[in-house]
Amino acid sequence: MTAIDPTLPKKERILIAAEDVFSRRGYTKATLDEIIAMADTGKGTLYKYFGNKDNLFYTLIEEKHNKLMENLHALTAEQKDISGKLQAYLNCMLKFLRQNKGLWLIVWYELNAAHQGIHPDIDKNGNWVLTSFYGDTLPTEEEARLLRYYKVLWEEISVLADILQAGQDSGSLKYTDCKQIKAIIDPMHNLTSEAIFGAYHLFAGVANGVFHVIDSRFGDEELTSIIVDYFLNGHAAKQ
Amino acid sequence: MTAIDPTLPKKERILIAAEDVFSRRGYTKATLDEIIAMADTGKGTLYKYFGNKDNLFYTLIEEKHNKLMENLHALTAEQKDISGKLQAYLNCMLKFLRQNKGLWLIVWYELNAAHQGIHPDIDKNGNWVLTSFYGDTLPTEEEARLLRYYKVLWEEISVLADILQAGQDSGSLKYTDCKQIKAIIDPMHNLTSEAIFGAYHLFAGVANGVFHVIDSRFGDEELTSIIVDYFLNGHAAKQ
Amino acid sequence: MTAIDPTLPKKERILIAAEDVFSRRGYTKATLDEIIAMADTGKGTLYKYFGNKDNLFYTLIEEKHNKLMENLHALTAEQKDISGKLQAYLNCMLKFLRQNKGLWLIVWYELNAAHQGIHPDIDKNGNWVLTSFYGDTLPTEEEARLLRYYKVLWEEISVLADILQAGQDSGSLKYTDCKQIKAIIDPMHNLTSEAIFGAYHLFAGVANGVFHVIDSRFGDEELTSIIVDYFLNGHAAKQ
Amino acid sequence: MTAIDPTLPKKERILIAAEDVFSRRGYTKATLDEIIAMADTGKGTLYKYFGNKDNLFYTLIEEKHNKLMENLHALTAEQKDISGKLQAYLNCMLKFLRQNKGLWLIVWYELNAAHQGIHPDIDKNGNWVLTSFYGDTLPTEEEARLLRYYKVLWEEISVLADILQAGQDSGSLKYTDCKQIKAIIDPMHNLTSEAIFGAYHLFAGVANGVFHVIDSRFGDEELTSIIVDYFLNGHAAKQ
DNA sequence: GATGAATGAGTGTTCATTCAT
DNA sequence: TATGAATGAACACTCATTCAT
Numbered sequence: 002m003t004a005i006d007p008t009l010p011k012k013e014r015i016l017i018a019a020e021d022v023f024s025r026r027g028y029t030k031a032t033l034d035e036i037i038a039m040a041d042t043g044k045g046t047l048y049k050y051f052g053n054k055d056n057l058f059y060t061l062i063e064e065k066h067n068k069l070m071e072n073l074h075a076l077t078a079e080q081k082d083i084s085g086k087l088q089a090y091l092n093c094m095l096k097f098l099r100q101n102k103g104l105w106l107i108v109w110y111e112l113n114a115a116h117q118g119i120h121p122d123i124d125k126n127g128n129w130v131l132t133s134f135y136g137d138t139l140p141t142e143e144e145a146r147l148l149r150y151y152k153v154l155w156e157e158i159s160v161l162a163d164i165l166q167a168g169q170d171s172g173s174l175k176y177t178d179c180k181q182i183k184a185i186i187d188p189m190h191n192l193t194s195e196a197i198f199g200a201y202h203l204f205a206g207v208a209n210g211v212f213h214v215i216d217s218r219f220g221d222e223e224l225t226s227i228i229v230d231y232f233l234n235g236h237a238a239k240q
Numbered sequence: 241m242t243a244i245d246p247t248l249p250k251k252e253r254i255l256i257a258a259e260d261v262f263s264r265r266g267y268t269k270a271t272l273d274e275i276i277a278m279a280d281t282g283k284g285t286l287y288k289y290f291g292n293k294d295n296l297f298y299t300l301i302e303e304k305h306n307k308l309m310e311n312l313h314a315l316t317a318e319q320k321d322i323s324g325k326l327q328a329y330l331n332c333m334l335k336f337l338r339q340n341k342g343l344w345l346i347v348w349y350e351l352n353a354a355h356q357g358i359h360p361d362i363d364k365n366g367n368w369v370l371t372s373f374y375g376d377t378l379p380t381e382e383e384a385r386l387l388r389y390y391k392v393l394w395e396e397i398s399v400l401a402d403i404l405q406a407g408q409d410s411g412s413l414k415y416t417d418c419k420q421i422k423a424i425i426d427p428m429h430n431l432t433s434e435a436i437f438g439a440y441h442l443f444a445g446v447a448n449g450v451f452h453v454i455d456s457r458f459g460d461e462e463l464t465s466i467i468v469d470y471f472l473n474g475h476a477a478k479q
Numbered sequence: 480m481t482a483i484d485p486t487l488p489k490k491e492r493i494l495i496a497a498e499d500v501f502s503r504r505g506y507t508k509a510t511l512d513e514i515i516a517m518a519d520t521g522k523g524t525l526y527k528y529f530g531n532k533d534n535l536f537y538t539l540i541e542e543k544h545n546k547l548m549e550n551l552h553a554l555t556a557e558q559k560d561i562s563g564k565l566q567a568y569l570n571c572m573l574k575f576l577r578q579n580k581g582l583w584l585i586v587w588y589e590l591n592a593a594h595q596g597i598h599p600d601i602d603k604n605g606n607w608v609l610t611s612f613y614g615d616t617l618p619t620e621e622e623a624r625l626l627r628y629y630k631v632l633w634e635e636i637s638v639l640a641d642i643l644q645a646g647q648d649s650g651s652l653k654y655t656d657c658k659q660i661k662a663i664i665d666p667m668h669n670l671t672s673e674a675i676f677g678a679y680h681l682f683a684g685v686a687n688g689v690f691h692v693i694d695s696r697f698g699d700e701e702l703t704s705i706i707v708d709y710f711l712n713g714h715a716a717k718q
Numbered sequence: 719m720t721a722i723d724p725t726l727p728k729k730e731r732i733l734i735a736a737e738d739v740f741s742r743r744g745y746t747k748a749t750l751d752e753i754i755a756m757a758d759t760g761k762g763t764l765y766k767y768f769g770n771k772d773n774l775f776y777t778l779i780e781e782k783h784n785k786l787m788e789n790l791h792a793l794t795a796e797q798k799d800i801s802g803k804l805q806a807y808l809n810c811m812l813k814f815l816r817q818n819k820g821l822w823l824i825v826w827y828e829l830n831a832a833h834q835g836i837h838p839d840i841d842k843n844g845n846w847v848l849t850s851f852y853g854d855t856l857p858t859e860e861e862a863r864l865l866r867y868y869k870v871l872w873e874e875i876s877v878l879a880d881i882l883q884a885g886q887d888s889g890s891l892k893y894t895d896c897k898q899i900k901a902i903i904d905p906m907h908n909l910t911s912e913a914i915f916g917a918y919h920l921f922a923g924v925a926n927g928v929f930h931v932i933d934s935r936f937g938d939e940e941l942t943s944i945i946v947d948y949f950l951n952g953h954a955a956k957q
Numbered sequence: 958g959a960t961g962a963a964t965g966a967g968t969g970t971t972c973a974t975t976c977a978t
Numbered sequence: 979t980a981t982g983a984a985t986g987a988a989c990a991c992t993c994a995t996t997c998a999t
Contacts, residue, residue, distance in 0.1 A: 011963075027350070029268050033990065043964040045993080054990065110349035111266075175470075175477050235474030238414045250980080271972065282981040283974085293973065489984075505828070507746045511969065521985040523972080532969065588827035589744075653948075653955050709892075713952030716892045728959080749993065760960040762997085771994065 005040060012050045014040040019057050024103025028058060028111045055146055062108060066153045069097050073160045083168040084229060090161055091225040112150040244279060251289045253279040255303075258296050263342030267297060267350045294385055301347060305392050308336050312399045322407045323468060329400055330464040347389050483518060490528045492518040497535050502581025506536060506589045533624055540586060544631050547575050551638045561646045562707060568639055569703040586628050722757060729767045731757040733781075736774050741820030745775060745828045772863055779825060783870050786814050790877045800885040801946060807878055808942040825867050 005014045018039035022031045033054060037044055051057035076089040098105060131144050131151075139147070168174035244253045257278035261270045272293060276286055290296040315328040337344060370383050370390075407413030483492045496517035500509045511532060515522055529535035554567040576583060609622050609629075646652035722731045735756035739748045750771060754761055768774040793806040815822060848861050848868075885891030 032988080034988090044966095044991080045964050046962075048991065048993095049962075049964095106349065110345065173477055231474070233474045233476040235470070235472045237472040238412055272974090273972075276982095283983095284976085284981045285979085287974075288980075510967085512967085522970080522987095523985050524983075526970070526972095527983075527985095584827065588823065651955055709952070711952045711954040713948070713950045715950040716890055750995090751993075754961095761962095761995085762960045763958085765995075766959075 007041065011040070011042050011046050015042060015047055015050060015057070016061060020061055020104065023058060023061065023107060024101075027103075028107045033057075058107075059149060061104060062150070062153060065097075065101055065104070066157070069093070070156060070160075072097075073157070077160060077164065083164060083171075083173050084233060086164045087161075087232065088225050088229045090164060091229065092222065094157075095225055108150050108153060112147060246280065250279070250281050250285050254281060254286055254289065254296070255300060259300055259343065262297060262300065262346060263340075266342075267346045272296075297346075298388060301343065301389070301392060304336075304340060304343070305396070308332070309395060309399075311336075312396070316399060316403065322403060322410075322412050323472060325403045326400075326468045326471065327464050329403060330468065331461065333396075334464055347392060485519065489518070489520050489524050493520060493525055493528065493535070494539060498539055498582065501536060501539065501585060502579075505581075506585045511535075536585075537627060539582060540628070540631060543575075543579055543582070544635070547571070548634060548638075550575075551635070555638060555642065561642060561649075561651050562711060564642045565639075565710065566703050566707045568642060569707060570700065572635075573703055586631060724758065728757070728759050728763050732759060732764055732767065732774070733778060737778055737821065740775060740778065740824060741818075744820075745824045750774075775824075776866060779821065779867070779870060782814075782818060782821070783874070786810070787873060787877075789814075790874070794877060794881065800881060800888075800890050801950060803881045804878075804949065805942050805946045807881060808946065809939065811874075812942055825870060 005017050007014075009017070015036065018036045019031075021039065022036045026032075026035075033044065033047060036057075037047055040047075047057065051060060072093050073090060076093050077086045080086040080089050131139055131147060165174060244256050246253075248256075254275065257275045258270075260278065261275045265271075265274075272283065272286060275296075276283055279286075286296065290299060311332050312329065315332050316325045319325045319328045370386060404413060483495050485492075487495070493514065496514045497509075499517065500514045504510075504513075511522060511525060514535075515525055518525075525535065529538060550571050551568060554571050555564045558564040558567050609625060643652060722734050724731075726734075732753065735753045736748075738756065739753050743749075743752075750761065750764060753774075754764055757764075764774065768777060789810050790807065793810050794803045797803045797806045848864060882891060
C-alpha cells in the first residue's frame with residue numbers, strides 16, 4: 002500500500018516489505034513476489050541478501066527479538082519487587098506485541114503450535130533438540146530451522162518465568178501443592194512447571210488480549226496495571 | 241495411520257479422514273489428496289458432498305461446535321454460583337480442546353488471527369460484517385467464508401463472557417473503573433469490553449495451557465480448579 | 480516438430496515427447512515445459528504419472544533397457560562360439576544405440592561420467608553403493624537416483640564382459656599377463672578387470688562409432704562383422 | 719579446496735578456478751559464482767577478461783588444446799613405424815586425458831554429442847558449417863560457438879586418422895573392402911571413413927579406459943602398449 | 958583496472974478444482 | 979452415485995549477464 006522510501010538501500014526495503022507482507026498474510030501465504038513488488042526490486046536481490054524465504058523471515062524476527070530481550074532484561078532489572086517486575090515485563094511486551102502482532106503470531110502458531118506432537122527439549126549435551134511424541138523425526142535441516150524459533154519464544158518466556166519463580170521462592174506467590182508437580186520440574190532451567198505454566202498463562206493472556214480484543218483503546222500503563230492486579234489478586238471482588 | 245472402517249458411508253469416511261489430516265497438517269498444508277487417500281475414495285466424491293476444501297473443513301467444525309455449545313450451556317446452567325459455572329465451563333472446554341487441539345488452532349490462527357487488520361463487526365441491520373482497518377474490502381465470498389468461523393469463536397467465548405458479566409453485575413467480580421471503558425461497551429451483546437477481555441484472558445490461558453504446556457499430566461478437575469482459584473483469588477500468597 | 484498422435488493416451492504422449500526432448504537437449508537442458516507443450520497436455524498430468532523429472536526420464540530408460548537386455552541375452556545365447564556371440568551382441572547393441580543414441584548418451588555422460596570421483600561399488604551385503612575418492616558423500620536420495628543408472632550400464636556391459644571372460648577361460652582370447660592385474664580381479668562378479676577393460680574398450684568403440692561417425696551408411700551386419708574382425712584379429716595386415 | 723596463490727594476476731586465478739569448477743561440475747552445472755569465489759575476485763573482472771561463460775571455458779580449452787597438438791605432432795613425428803606412432807599418440811593422449819578428463823568430457827558430450835542431429839560439415843568454400851538432419855538451423859552465434867569445439871576434437875582425431883591412413887596406404891594396416899566405402903571418402907581431408915572410424919574406435923577406447931576403468935593402476939607405457947597390441951593384432955589368442 | 962549490487966527470465970514442483978463418464 | 983484424469987495458475991529458487999562506480 003504505502004510506498005517504501007525509494008532512497009533506502011534495497012536490503013532495507015526488502016525487510017520493510019517483508020515485515021508488511023508476512024504480518025498481513027502469515028508465513029505460508031506470504032509470497033516473495035509480493036515482497037519484491039512492494040520493495041520494488043528483483044528476486045535475485047532478495048536471494049542475494051537472504052538466501053531463502055525462511056532466512057528472510059528469521060532475519061526479521063531475530064533483529065526484533067534481540068532488541069526486545071535487551072529491553073526486557075533492562076526494564077525488569079530496574080524494578081525491585083515482583084509487582085514492579087511483572088508490570089515492567091508486561092509494559093515492554095505489550096508495546097512490542099502491539100507493534101509486531103502479525104510476526105509473533107507466525108512464530109507462535111505456524112512455527113510452533115502447528116507442529117503437533119513435536120516439542121523442543123534439551124539433550125544430555127545441553128543442546129536443543131526436537132522430540133516427537135509419535136517417534137517420527139524431522140529432517141535435520143527442518144529441525145534446525147524450527148529450533149531457532151522455539152529458542153526465541155523460550156527466551157522471551159523465560160524472563161517472565163524467572164520472575165515468577167523468584168516470587169514463589171520468596172513466598173510472595175502461591176505455590177500450588179500438586180502431587181505430580183515435583184516430577185515435572187525442569188532441571189535444566191530450575192523452573193518448576195508451575196512457574197512455566199504461570200508464565201504461559203499470564204503471557205497468553207497479554208498476548209491474546211493484545212492480539213484480538215484490545216487495540217489501542219487503553220493506555221499501556223493502565224492496561225498492564227489492571228492485568229498485574231488481576232494476576233496477583235484475582236478477579237473476585239473483596240468483601 | 242489407522243485404517244478407516246470401510247463399511248462406513250463415503251461421506252462419513254471423508255469427514256474422519258479430514259479431521260485427521262487437518263489436525264496434523266493445519267488448513268493450508270492439508271491436501272485433499274491425502275484426505276481421499278485415507279478415506280479410500282475419489283476426488284469427485286469429496287466434491288460431490290462438500291463442494292470445496294473450505295466447506296469440508298467447516299462441516300467438521302460446525303458439527304463439533306454445535307455439540308460443544310450444547311454441553312457448554314447445559315453444564316454451566318446446572319451450576320448456581322459463579323465459581324461453579326466457571327469451573328464447569330473450563331472443564332468442558334478443556335476436555336474439548338484436548339480432543340480438538342489441532343482443529344481449533346486452525347480456526348484461531350489461520351482463519352482468524354492471520355487476517356490482520358480485519359475485524360468482525362455488527363452493522364446497523366444486526367448482521368455480522370468484516371471491516372478492515374486499512375479500508376480495503378474482502379471479496380464477499382471470502383468475507384462470508386471467514387465470518388462463519390468468527391461466529392464459532394464468538395459463540396464459545398460468549399458463554400464465558402456472560403458468566404463474567406453476571407459476576408460483575410451481581411458484585412462478585414471486580415469491575416475496574418476505567419474512564420474509557422464505558423465507551424466500548426458492546427451494545428449489541430450487553431457485554432462490557434472488560435468482560436470480553438477477561439473471557440479472552442481466561443480462555444487464552446486454558447487454551448495455551450492445553451496447547452503447549454499441559455499434556456495430560458494433570459487431571460482435568462485438578463487443573464481447572466487451580467485455574468479458577470487463580471482467576472478468582474490471584475497468584476499472590478495470602479499472609 | 481512432428482505432432483504426436485492426439486488419440487493416444489496422455490501418458491504415452493508424454494513419454495513420446497519426453498524421449499524426443501531429452502534426446503535432443505540432454506537431461507539438464509530438457510525442460511518439462513517443452514515436453515508438455517509437445518505432448519499437448521498440462522504439467523499436472525505429467526506429475527500425476529511420473530512424479531518428477533527424473534522418474535519420467537528413468538521410466539523411458541527402464542523400459543528400453545529391459546527390452547534390450549532380453550534381446551541381448553536371447554541373441555547371444557543362440558550363438559555357440561565367441562565370434563558369433565560377439566557379433567550377436569554388437570548387432571543388437573548397434574541397432575539399439577542407433578535408435579537411442581541421445582538417451583544413452585545421457586546415461587553415460589550426465590548421470591555417470593559427470594560425477595567425477597564417484598564410483599559404484601558393491602558392499603559387504605552385496606548392495607550397490609557409491610563411493611567417492613574424495614571422501615565426500617552424496618545425499619542418500621541422490622545416491623539412489625544415480626545408482627539405478629549405473630546398474631543399467633553395468634548390466635549391459637556385463638553381458639559382453641561375460642562373453643569375453645568365457646573367451647579367456649576357454650583360451651580363445653588373449654590374457655595379458657600384467658603384474659598388477661591379479662589384484663584387481665573383481666571378486667563379486669568373477670570378471671577379471673581385463674575382461675571389463677576389454678568390454679569397455681570394444682563397447683566404447685561401438686558406441687562412439689555409432690554416436691559420431693557412422694550414420695546408417697553401413698549395413699548393420701556389415702559393420703559389426705568388421706568390428707568383430709578388428710577386435711579378434713586386429714588391424715594389422717597379414718603378410 | 720586448495721587456495722589459489724593470491725599473488726597471481728586475476729586473469730590467471732580465474733582460469734585456475736574455472737578449470738577446477740568446470741572439471742568437477744560440467745559446463746552447465748558450473749556457476750560463475752563458484753568460480754569467482756574460488757578465484758577471490760569479482761564478477762565484473764571475470765566479464766572484463768572473458769566476456770561470457772563460454773569464452774571463459776573456450777580459453778581454457780584452447781590453451782590446453784594448442785599444447786596438446788604441439789606434443790602430438792612432435793612425438794608422433796619422432797617415430798618411424800606405425801606401431802611407434804600409435805604408441806606415441808596414445809601415450810601423449812593418455813597422459814593428457816588423465817589430466818583433463820573432466821574438461822574433455824564436456825567438449826565431447828555437452829558441446830558435441832548433446833546436439834543431436836547437428837553435424838559439422840565443410841561447405842563449398844571450405845568453411846566449416848553445422849548442418850541439421852532435421853532442417854532447422856542454429857542461430858549463427860550459437861553455431862560459431864559450437865564450431866570451435868568441433869574443430870578441437872577434429873584436429874585431435876585427425877592426427878590419429880592420418881597415422882591410420884598412412885598405415886593403410888603403405889599396406890601395413892588392413893583395408894576393408896566395403897562396397898560403399900569409396901563413396902564416403904572425405905575429399906577435403908583425404909581420410910577414408912574407415913580411417914576415421916578406426917581412429918574413433920581406438921580413441922574412444924583410450925578415452926573410456928581412462929575415464930571409467932583404469933585409474934592409475936597401470937603404468938602409462940604398460941597400458942598403451944597393451945592397447946596398441948590389441949589394436950594391431952587383435953584379442954584372439956594365437957595358436 | 959576492478960568491482961559487486963541488481964536483475965528477471967526461466968525451472969521444477971504443488972494442489973484445488975473441473976468435468977466427462 | 980461415484981469416479982479420477984486432466985488442468986494451469988502459483989510458488990520458491992537459480993544464475994548468466996549488465997552497468998554504475
